[in-house]
Amino acid sequence: MAIIEDLKNALGADAVLTGAQIGERHRSDASLTGRVLPIAVLRPRSVEEVSAALRICHAHGQPVVPQGGMTGLAGGANARGGEVAISLEHLAGIEEIDAAAGTITVKAGTVLEVAQRAAEDAGLLLPVDLGARGSCQIGGNLSTNAGGVRVIRHGVTRDNVLGLEVVLADGTVLSMLNKMTKNNTGYDLRQFFIGAEGTLGIITRAVLKLKPLPAARNTALAALESYEAVVALLQKAQRDLVALSAFEAMWQAFVRFNTEASGIKLFDADHLFLVIIEEDGDGSDAARERFEAFLGDALEDGLIVDALVAQSEKEARNFWTVREAHDMDRLLPSLINLDVSLPIGEIGRFAETCEAALLERFPAAHVSFFGHIGDSNVHIAVSVGDASEQDLHAVDEIVYDLVQAHRGSISAEHGIGTLKRAHLGCSRSPEELETMRRIKQALDPKGILNPGKVL
Amino acid sequence: MAIIEDLKNALGADAVLTGAQIGERHRSDASLTGRVLPIAVLRPRSVEEVSAALRICHAHGQPVVPQGGMTGLAGGANARGGEVAISLEHLAGIEEIDAAAGTITVKAGTVLEVAQRAAEDAGLLLPVDLGARGSCQIGGNLSTNAGGVRVIRHGVTRDNVLGLEVVLADGTVLSMLNKMTKNNTGYDLRQFFIGAEGTLGIITRAVLKLKPLPAARNTALAALESYEAVVALLQKAQRDLVALSAFEAMWQAFVRFNTEASGIKLFDADHLFLVIIEEDGDGSDAARERFEAFLGDALEDGLIVDALVAQSEKEARNFWTVREAHDMDRLLPSLINLDVSLPIGEIGRFAETCEAALLERFPAAHVSFFGHIGDSNVHIAVSVGDASEQDLHAVDEIVYDLVQAHRGSISAEHGIGTLKRAHLGCSRSPEELETMRRIKQALDPKGILNPGKVL
The missing domain is CATH 3.30.43.10 (Uridine Diphospho-n-acetylenolpyruvylglucosamine Reductase, domain 2)
Known part of the structure; x- marks a missing residue:
């Protein structure tokens, strides 16, 4: 050819x-x-x-x-x-760490963990972080506007991007390797390419924000008996824990499945909700005492019914092992992990309705909920046994229709790609879709960049 | 007609x-x-x-x-x-405060301070804040991606927007009143209109993030003898003060002018740099002690040569009165306030070169520097006496050429409008300008929205 x-x-x-x-x-x-x-x-x-x-x-x-x-x-x-x-695998490597500016300049093919380690070696934190850190690449993190478990403190990937270099469909290079927090000189073109899943341009380099590396971390697991209590605890945590770095909720069915599967014992009793709370800290006794006082208050106020403070790295790891649910994929046939977001106050009711609707259609299904509640993001683990294409489609329809009714998002952090393309209309209006098409047409008139994705 | x-x-x-x-x-x-x-x-x-x-x-x-x-x-x-x-003045008012989601929904014509007060009445903080709060409107804050003095803790306006409703040039309404932190469903159209100065659409409503209202604030004024020390102090502050909410530097000539003009006495000696440091806190003695320990360390390390901790609201106010420089406009004829940003480590050298270049051309000029150093943003106050159009143009040229040489931005937080339009090429490449034009053409093909602005 x-x-x-x-x-x-x-x-x-x-x-x-x-x-x-x-x-x-x-x-x-x-x-x-x-x-x-x-x-x-x-x-x-x-x-x-x-x-x-x-x-x-x-x-x-x-x-x-x-x-x-x-x-x-x-x-x-x-x-x-x-x-x-x-x-982008051969376009990889760290170009610069600027400690004064608090920035790292990386090529798009750099594996996330490589960039994180380089930052750590300079005594700094690259806040973008997610489970796939060992193999995902910065360019992909940017193109999908990756979320992860540290969003509550440091924001999504978009919030951590200062500069971007992008190649447009026709080969034009936009070199916008800005290092400044403030830059209001015309349209912020960086934003167009972040989260566009490679349909508007190919990201080749980026300048990302670095933060101080936390010296230590306090971790607790709290037990609660209502979703309203989870929201009240979140509000209290945001008020009292200035460096709150994770707030992860797990519903009862999720905890049951994953404690059994992992053999990790958490509380003696069974609770409707468990929440992992983490705060970055300086490792001082004073910081630890403040953290424990926060939990003590929450117990006294009746927000939580029980709490464990991790006494070691290993104990904290145990909480996270249950949350990360590594065994689910293996143990449940055709596991579906749905990733949606809704206004925080509505997630409890949504989960109830959603579970009931799924179980009505699939009485023997496993349905459980977990996620980054502080970021309005909930994941739904669904297994209906050996699912047909039609079953998978039915699950999507049930969940996304409910998300639409709550004015939520059918993709909180995973993006649209090909898998959610048919459902995009549940979260975006015809006018928004038409505007997206106009942008696509303006930047890639021949439609050569990642066709069939997103739109 | x-x-x-x-x-x-x-x-x-x-x-x-x-x-x-x-x-x-x-x-x-x-x-x-x-x-x-x-x-x-x-x-x-x-x-x-x-x-x-x-x-x-x-x-x-x-x-x-x-x-x-x-x-x-x-x-x-x-x-x-x-x-x-x-x-937009008649399209004003608060529509909703959702405490669980941590959001406020406001109409675009709402005066910023009105929205701030509504949030405070609900026990929450609307972090967008700037000097013009008493008369500027939310729609304008969004359209210019306003900065201000709290950016170091809460980000620029863009970082505080969750949802947006926009009317396009042809009357199409994009209703994107999203309340969720995470939403990756196709192109993030909100970003296109923030900072576009009304050239791509008219913002009519917004959902903004709310944060916990800080109970108290610790404020200090530090004296330093080099720009390198200012950067080192910033890094230390970012590391040690987890709720650092302001870091404002003032160069010697700026301090001299504004202490004399205001009659406010700060330090006995004259120093090359003064920095205002603020931290949000819970008002506890422990928090105060940590804040003072931070300053003590900085003194011991030789980073700062003197420090004042505000003992009252009034003392803190005095530091800010000098910084806000209310008398400059009145006392200096044809005062020019330039708003630029550069990588933080380069601002010191830039200021030296810039001052020398301006004084070479205008030997009798007042030239002084101040600004939000933690956000890479420096303001330059220049008065060359009764300035002609040509003089004003010469000042712009001298400053913006230097900004360009440092790969900085000719507008950190004020935007481009008509005033900086001729200089946009100092911060954006021909390829970027052409891409902006394509976007403008796609969204407003007849060019009816705010023509002659930005591009």
């Missing part, structure tokens, strides 16, 4: 994988197994090569799928037939 | 001011004195009326200028000849 030759000439033959090389790559990399093969995989080493590649693809009207660590949960980085994949 | 009749029919005659009514309005309202008169001033009372007005203007190809509290510093809300002004 002429385009492959053009790409090889521009990037060098070793940066362009084709045919058997791609088959081999897909066999040997577990994250790629079973996915559709692209016609070529490009591995550019510089922004100039990304630009050259897109210029060529644009001229040929060749659809392109940008790929990072392939850890996304919505299918946004999967190739469709006939597409060229652009993998 | 046919369009005026159409508008009167759609909105009611009392919502459409024309002719003598506008003249009277401009005479009686000090914020409008001397500005160009629009051909009509519309005062819609609902989003439906804003939509109807824009539909009519769009059909007629009629240019429109959205107006809020008219406190902007870049001319973004000034009418040009032949324009229709849409004032």
